[in-house]
Amino acid sequence: MIITQELLSQTDALARQAGAAIMEIYGRDFAVEQKQDNSPLTEADAAAHHIIVNGLKALPLTAPILSEEDTAGFAGADEQGRYWLVDPLDGTKEFIKRNGEFTVNIALIEHGKPVLGVVYAPALGVGYMAAQGLGAFKYEGDKVPVAIAVVAHQEGQPWRVVGSRSHGGGELPSLLDKLGEHELVAMGSSLKLCLVAEGAADVYPRLGPTSLWDTGAAQCVVEQAGGTVVQLNGEPLCYANTQEVLNPYFLVLGRNDVNWPGLFG
Incomplete structure (x- = not known):
């Protein structure tokens, strides 16, 4: 499957929308609940979940959605082996601590491999996005995304x-x-x-x-x-x-x- 720049941008826009909802809650008092696995849950998790799920359902590429906040609603990948994989608020503990190091994660999986991914850190105003065939990019605020690449460890350096x-x-x-x-x-x-x-x-x-x-x-x-x-x-x-x-x-x-x-x- 060929991923388009338009699909990547649409997915990133959803992550930003979810991030804006998270930041509205981040700026005021909020309650913290405990899930069955003792991990924390806030209203920000739920708000971001609904924004992302509704947005993904409206995209031209339709696929089942596996979200951390609704695992029971996921029946499996489609006939092409595709599904959306979502963490509406990754780093809820960091959100509660208010240290800014939390993200919105949206990925498209195909045959077990992530072929599109968006990571947005709303408190930091930083985002990363990548797709098979398009490369990987980072952006800060409203600046134009720039290509990123890993580096090799320098021998003799820590x-x-x-x-x-x-x-x-x-x-x-x-x-x-x-x-x-x-x-x-x-x-x-x-x-x-x-x-x-x-x-x-x-x-x-x-x-x-x-x-x-x-x-x-x-x-x-x-x-x-x-x-x-x-x-x-x-x-x-x-x-x-x-x-x-x-x-x-x-x-x-x-x-x-x-x-x-x-x-x-």
Whole structure:
């Protein structure tokens, strides 16, 4: 399937609309509930969900929608193996802390692979978007999006490692010891993957729980920027099995120049 620039722009516009609704709630008092899995939920999650779902249904490309806020309403991919994958508010904990590091994530999946992805951080006024055949881009505010690309780690320089703001992972210190000299930067939500995509970090090891909707959009940005997102067995992170929404542990690489089997062996 050929993704058009128009479809990418329409998807980005939906993310911005959802972001505006999130920021209206962000600027006032809001209640916090707990889901069955003990993760937090706010009215911003629900508001963004409705905007995105209604907007996707109005697009020329129609496909089933898997949203974090309505997993029960998803019956599976269509006959072409396509579906929309949505996290209306990724980084709800960061939203509650009011540190700005939360995003709207929208991805189009085809045969288990993200072929379009939009990541928008409304509090920061920063967005990333990418699509198969079109490349990866970053924009700030109303500025024209600019192409981004990963960079290779410079030999002799410390590894620039990005990690979770709220979920460190008990195995991370051991991995960092194996990696050698490094600088660790903490970041929330799917922005961690985007830092690798734009060349601001070399590697992002995720040794803790994530779900499909946490990573799909940003994985597309990474891959279209020339990077890779691999499981610890070396296989790409895949979105074909929607019956299992939890991702395996994974590694985001600016360039596939890390001896990751040695790191995990």
